[in-house]
Amino acid sequence: MFGFWNFGVIVVPSEPFDVGNGKRENYRACIGARGVRVEKIVQELNGEKIDVIRWSEDIAEFISAALSPAKVVKVELLPGETKSCRVTVPDQQLSLAIGNKGQNVRLCAHLTGYNIDIRPESGYYGEDEE
Secondary structure, eight states: OOOOSSOEEEOOTTSOEEEEEOOHHHHHHHHOGGGHHHHHHHHHTTTOOEEEEEOOSSHHHHHHHHTTTSOOOEEEEEOSSSOEEEEEEOGGGHHHHHOGGGHHHHHHHHHHOOEEEEEETTOOTTSOOO
């Protein structure tokens, strides 16, 4: 059994899981030399894929990291009582940011606790800008 202290961990069976932590030395310690620690975790999880995500107190930076490998142009935190944000990505990376069947954005939303609206840099298709 693995213990993760001060980490946000999301586990979805048969899908990658994400681990978030902010400190560089903790990030490297989690990964290990040449990814050996991550490899061991993957072996213990019978080949399940995992993502290690750098945690940040700045929620916009954390959301950007959680949506990797997609390049995030802008994260706009929306006002109101609900935790919502609008994320802008380059047009050619929209499907990468969303992920297969919405998996990447769903895991990011679960990890950060925010409702995430992803839009292409050229604008949101089929909707007038506010």
